[in-house]
Amino acid sequence: MTILSLSGLNHAYLGRTVIDQVSLSVEAGEIIALVGPSGCGKSTLVHLAAGLIEARAGRIERGYQRHGMVFQDPRLMPWLTARDNIALPLKLIGINRRTRHERAEAQACAVAFDPVDLDKFPAELSGGMRQRVAIARALIARPDFIYFDEPFTALDVALKRRMQDLVITAARDCRFAGLFVTHDLMEATRIAHRILVLDRHGRGVRGARFLEGKPGDRDDAALFALVQHLTHDDPLFQQINDFDERRIA
Numbered sequence: 154m155t156i157l158s159l160s161g162l163n164h165a166y167l168g169r170t171v172i173d174q175v176s177l178s179v180e181a182g183e184i185i186a187l188v189g190p191s192g193c194g195k196s197t198l199v200h201l202a203a204g205l206i207e208a209r210a211g212r213i214e215r216g217y218q219r220h221g222m223v224f225q226d227p228r229l230m231p232w233l234t235a236r237d238n239i240a241l242p243l244k245l246i247g248i249n250r251r252t253r254h255e256r257a258e259a260q261a262c263a264v265a266f267d268p269v270d271l272d273k274f275p276a277e278l279s280g281g282m283r284q285r286v287a288i289a290r291a292l293i294a295r296p297d298f299i300y301f302d303e304p305f306t307a308l309d310v311a312l313k314r315r316m317q318d319l320v321i322t323a324a325r326d327c328r329f330a331g332l333f334v335t336h337d338l339m340e341a342t343r344i345a346h347r348i349l350v351l352d353r354h355g356r357g358v359r360g361a362r363f364l365e366g367k368p369g370d371r372d373d374a375a376l377f378a379l380v381q382h383l384t385h386d387d388p389l390f391q392q393i394n395d396f397d398e399r400r401i402a
């Protein structure tokens with residue numbers, strides 16, 4: 154069953170087209186990693202799909218009930234404690250304070266955020282703790298779809314891996330579908346069921362690769378070999394590096 158369908162999307166900033174004729178669909182329970190050269194429009198596409206900005210043309214059909222979002226910057230409310238940040242989506246749907254706090258505590262535990270830190274404000278938390286709060290906030294209203302926009306790019310390698318495991322487990326347990334923007338092919342191959350490669354200058358989806366096995370069941374050696382293969386032998390992925398390297402040179 155298709156839970157998100159985008160067809161023929163077009164978007165421009167200040168008259169400059171950055172998304173042109175982009176179509177894709179996500180099945181229920183499926184995590185799609187969205188990769189592509191820097192500036193090709195990945196974040197814009199996620200913002201369009203989530204309804205944060207409006208497309209100039211095209212059609213968006215959302216079959217999900219509720220979505221969550223996790224960005225690179227955790228975007229926590231600085232005046233709220235970790236507990237109230239996590240509980241915020243429940244407040245917005247009118248859940249009473251006591252239930253909100255109980256569920257926030259349970260959700261904090263589920264993302265390995267120590268409940269003793271729940272009364273701290275974002276400024277008192279480390280980067281990893283803030284990102285756990287952001288993930289807990291995205292999960293608390295039990296969404297059936299989550300948009301991830303490079304959520305772990307700023308984290309160190311070990312923490313990034315722990316966060317990816319957390320998403321893999323949560324996606325399996327809560328059965329949400331998602332679009333996951335990343336630059337990191339190791340991350341894409343660990344987390345996703347399918348990788349979509351966007352063409353540069355927003356010229357649509359260049360191609361897709363289905364990944365064997367389920368996220369969480371793939372071992373590191375196989376993933377490493379797959380990333381090597383995609384990077385060096387698969388023309389679909391080579392254009393990402395070629396394009397990014399030309400921009401830096």
Ligand SMILES: Nc1ncnc2c1ncn2[C@@H]1O[C@H](COP(=O)(O)OP(=O)(O)OP(=O)(O)O)[C@@H](O)[C@H]1O
Nearest residue numbers: 166167171189190191192193194195196197198336
């Ligand atoms: N608010 C904005 N106003 C004007 N131009 C924008 C705005 N947001 C993005 N752009 C431009 O639109 C294009 C696509 O940007 P977007 O952030 O969607 O790409 P991206 O693929 O997510 O990039 P990256 O991988 O570097 O994060 C870029 O050329 C960018 O400069």
